[in-house]
Amino acid sequence: MDLKSNIIGVHHVSIKAIDVDSTLDFYKNLGFEPVHQWSLPDFNLEKCVMLHHKGINFYLEICDNNADMPTQGRKRKPDDEYIENALLHLCFVVNDADTARKQALVYGAKDLSKGVSELDLSDETKIVRVKNSLVYGLNGEVIEFLEKVDFN
Structure with a gap:
């Protein structure tokens, strides 16, 4: 099986949140509902929540800001309006x-x-x-x- 036929859909986009709870509330207001929550101490990840929007069948993953997970670019500084990266x-x-x-x-x-x-x-x-x-x-x-x- 080649890669073209192996990809069968899009699952989620992941966001490193400055404030997890405020970010969760924001996306809940857009119609997303939490479906799972976890932590990964090996990655300094205290809280990560998978949200799902039934209407569009799409998942959104929200992780805390301290997580040591691979990401594009540098960590956002408090005064930064935005950081340009690949996403x-x-x-x-x-x-x-x-x-x-x-x-x-x-x-x-x-x-x-x-x-x-x-x-x-x-x-x-x-x-x-x-x-x-x-x-x-x-x-x-x-x-x-x-x-x-x-x-x-």
Whole structure:
């Protein structure tokens, strides 16, 4: 079996949280529910929680900030607004990008897009119109709210 046929889906994205409990509350407000919690003393991991969103069948893993786990880039400093690394953003499909952005702001997110953007993404064969909004999550993670779109 080659790698192409061995990959059967996406399971989760993991976030190192500055404040685990506040981050959990934020994502619970977005519809995620805790399904498992653990610690790994060998990795200095005191608290890690796996969340699941039934509506989109997606998992999100939230780990405490002290965990000694492999990550991209350097550890975020308290005054840093964000750290650029290989993970660009989390993207959730929504019915209304502006409503999702405004709800996330109420839950503690910071505005990144200052409203809804409508963009035409084109190549030689077609144009795909996307409508989205962006926020920073509680840990600086970029969250995109994308209205339903067909890239096919």
